[in-house]
Amino acid sequence: MTETVTIQMITGVSPTYHDVTSIRFCTRDDYNPGVNDPCKVPTSSYYYSYWVTLCLYLTGTFTDISNVQFSTSGNIKTAWGPDVVMLIGIRDSDDNGCPIGSYQQAAGTQGLTGYYIKDGTNGHAYYKSQTASPADCDNYPTGNKLLLDSTHYSASGSRTKCAVIQTRHGQNAVHGDKSIEYLVFSYDVV
Amino acid sequence: MLYRGRPVRKMYWVVEYWKDNKSPNILISQVGEKGDILQWEDMPRPPDGYRMASIEFIPFTEEMAKKVHEADKQIACLPAAWHRFKVVAQPGEEIIAKRREKQHITKSVLCDHCKCNFLWFSEKRLSNCPKCGMGDEWYCPECKKIKTEIKKLPNGEVLCTDCETVGKKVGLSLVEHLTLRGELFYTSEYILLIKDKCAMIVSDDGVEMNTSDRSIFQPFPELNCEKN
Numbered sequence: 001m002t003e004t005v006t007i008q009m010i011t012g013v014s015p016t017y018h019d020v021t022s023i024r025f026c027t028r029d030d031y032n033p034g035v036n037d038p039c040k041v042p043t044s045s046y047y048y049s050y051w052v053t054l055c056l057y058l059t060g061t062f063t064d065i066s067n068v069q070f071s072t073s074g075n076i077k078t079a080w081g082p083d084v085v086m087l088i089g090i091r092d093s094d095d096n097g098c099p100i101g102s103y104q105q106a107a108g109t110q111g112l113t114g115y116y117i118k119d120g121t122n123g124h125a126y127y128k129s130q131t132a133s134p135a136d137c138d139n140y141p142t143g144n145k146l147l148l149d150s151t152h153y154s155a156s157g158s159r160t161k162c163a164v165i166q167t168r169h170g171q172n173a174v175h176g177d178k179s180i181e182y183l184v185f186s187y188d189v190v
Numbered sequence: 191m192l193y194r195g196r197p198v199r200k201m202y203w204v205v206e207y208w209k210d211n212k213s214p215n216i217l218i219s220q221v222g223e224k225g226d227i228l229q230w231e232d233m234p235r236p237p238d239g240y241r242m243a244s245i246e247f248i249p250f251t252e253e254m255a256k257k258v259h260e261a262d263k264q265i266a267c268l269p270a271a272w273h274r275f276k277v278v279a280q281p282g283e284e285i286i287a288k289r290r291e292k293q294h295i296t297k298s299v300l301c302d303h304c305k306c307n308f309l310w311f312s313e314k315r316l317s318n319c320p321k322c323g324m325g326d327e328w329y330c331p332e333c334k335k336i337k338t339e340i341k342k343l344p345n346g347e348v349l350c351t352d353c354e355t356v357g358k359k360v361g362l363s364l365v366e367h368l369t370l371r372g373e374l375f376y377t378s379e380y381i382l383l384i385k386d387k388c389a390m391i392v393s394d395d396g397v398e399m400n401t402s403d404r405s406i407f408q409p410f411p412e413l414n415c416e417k418n
Contacts, residue, residue, distance in 0.1 A: 001225065001263050009372070022297045022372025060264070067290075153233075168314040170326055180310065180370070182296035188381065189229045189290045 002187055009160065010053040015103050015158075017057065023183075025086075025167045027114055029106045029157035037111045050114035051089075051166040052099065056185060058158045063132060064190040068097065068149035068160045070161045071184045072139025076085035083170030086181070087134035088163060089117045089127035089144065097148030097161025100106045102126040115130035116164060124164055137165065145186065160187075180182075192294060192309075192375035192393040193266075199258075200270035200381045201247040201392070202227075203287040207236045208243035216240065217396045220287075225257030227265065230287070245287045247275035247392060260282060275392050276384040284385040294375040303367050309375075316368055328362040337362060 008017045009031040018031040026098065028037040029050055039049050058065050061100045073079075076086050090096045098104075105122050108114035115122040140146040149161035163185075207216035218235070220228050236242060250258070255267035279285040304322035318325040327336045330350040339360060341349040345416040353360040379393040388401030 002262060004264070005291065007295060020295070020372065021374045022295055061229060063229050120296055134343065180297045182294045182375075184292050186292040186295050188290050190286060190288050 001164055003058065003062035003065065004060040005065070005187065006057040007185060008057045008159070010055065010100075011105070013105050014100070017055075017118065019057075020054070022097055023052055023054070027108060027112055028050070028110050036168040037190045039167060039169055040112055041169050042113075042171055044107055044171055047169050048108065048116050049115035049167040050108055050163045050166050051117055052106070052148050053103060053162045054183075054185075055097075055100065055162040055183050056160040056187060058153055058160070059156045061156070062154070062189055063153050064154055065158075065160075065166075065187055066150065066152045067147070067186075067188040069145035070096075070148050070163045071142050071186070072137045073181060074138050076138050076181050077136070079181060080177075081174045083172040084174075084178065085168050086137040086165060088118065088137050088140070088165045089124055090130070090132050090135045090146070091127070092130050092132050095123070095147055095149050095151075095161055098124070098126045099161050100159050100165050104160065117164060117166060127164065134166075142184070145184075148185075192377055194373065194375060196264070196266050197289075197291050197376045197378050199250065199265065199267045200272065200290070201249050202254075202258075204246045205233065205242055205250055206244040206246070207240040209240050211241075220260055221254060225256065225261035226390065227256070227262065227340055232276075233379070241281060242279070242285060244276055244278040245285050245382055246274055247287065247382060248274045266295075272392070273378070275382060275390060277384060277390055279384050281380055283387065286383045286385065288383065290379040290381055290391070292377045292379075294377070295383070296371050296373060296375060298373045299368050307373075309368075312406040319368060324367045327369065328366040329365050330356065330360060330362055332360040336365070 006019050009020045009023060010017055011029050011031050020031055024033055025039055026033040026037045027039060028052055040047050056068060108116060117124045118128050120128060148163055197198055202268040204218040205218045209215050218233055249270040249272045252265045252269045255269050258267045261319050267316050270337055277285060298307055299316055300307045301319040301324055304319060304326040310316055328340050328348055330337050332353050337350055339351045348362045350360045350362055382390045391398040
């Protein structure tokens with residue numbers, strides 16, 4: 001046996017875990033939204049996607065899995081054009097991932113906008129009181145990965161801390177499909 | 191290098207237990223004779239008087255790669271034309287071998303005609319398969335066949351010209367042969383670590399050393415050059 005590491009998206013109140021191989025940002029709490037409830041361009045200020053919560057599900061045989069990190073191409077804004085950015089929730093210190101126990105269902109006005117992760121009222125409880133604001137995912141290319149979880153896991157069936165990401169769209173955003181961007185989760189296996 | 195489906199292992203570790211700080215006496219390989227993989231935590235402890243003095247990453251040969259896969263179909267291995275890499279620790283130092291696995295969440299395009307499956311990052315929809323040239327087609331439900339002659343109206347409607355000649359207005363259905371699908375891609379790095387001191391990271395991209403003291407890394411004998 002070897003280790004099997006699956007990327008899961010968490011939805012619902014309960015919560016529910018879904019194995020995913022891709023995600024689509026939208027304005028509903030759904031791991032597979034198709035083209036329903038797409039992100040909208042506002043006439044002023046910002047609209048957001050519902051936030052997406054992603055963790056790693058660890059099964060199989062391994063001695064230790066640790067050092068879970070997140071990175072992107074670092075080039076998403078360029079690819080997506082003006083006024084569109086992918087954000088990730090970060091903490092003032094220590095690990096930036098959200099523990100499973102602090103998971104919070106994505107919410108907002110379905111079909112229009114999600115709540116901003118740092119919204120003082122409706123934001124994500126694990127991030128909204130931090131001094132640090134959600135960061136531009138372009139800040140984390142391969143050479144500068146974001147530490148999500150430094151915990152050492154040795155038990156099959158464990159889930160790591162989560163990346164909580166969303167998109168933000170300003171009034172100058174261009175309507176239409178955006179290019180496919182890749183997200184990378186890395187982790188050390190002993 | 192990105193791999194589909196699962197992580198692909200290119201190297202395995204061999205640990206050396208030394209006695210009295212001298213040359214290696216006991217070698218323990220991650221891969222057993224039958225291709226079974228030894229977990230780090232299951233490694234036998236050094237006998238009295240011995241210590242774990244070095245770890246080496248060795249590329250799989252084709253024969254070993256097959257043997258490991260035969261022993262556990264979940265594990266994919268590939269032989270690699272890489273050097274061996276070894277780190278040697280001083281007494282009291284802790285050394286460890288790790289793999290750093292990376293999972294890339296992205297999408298790929300599948301051509302249902304030739305089954306070609308490839309990465310595509312543009313926001314524009316690909317019009318033709320780069321391998322077989324297949325593109326979108328139009329199907330007439332009346333003629334019950336794919337039509338090459340079509341008529342596009344300003345409102346976006348697409349009509350069958352054959353049906354039009356006999357006085358029928360029949361809209362055509364779009365048949366998409368290139369479809370996007372979510373897919374994970376995998377890459378692996380191999381890390382030799384002296385705890386709290388330094389790390390050596392080996393990957394398809396090359397070798398990275400995170401240390402100020404390179405003397406701790408012993409080059410493979412063939413690479414050992416004498417000073418002129």
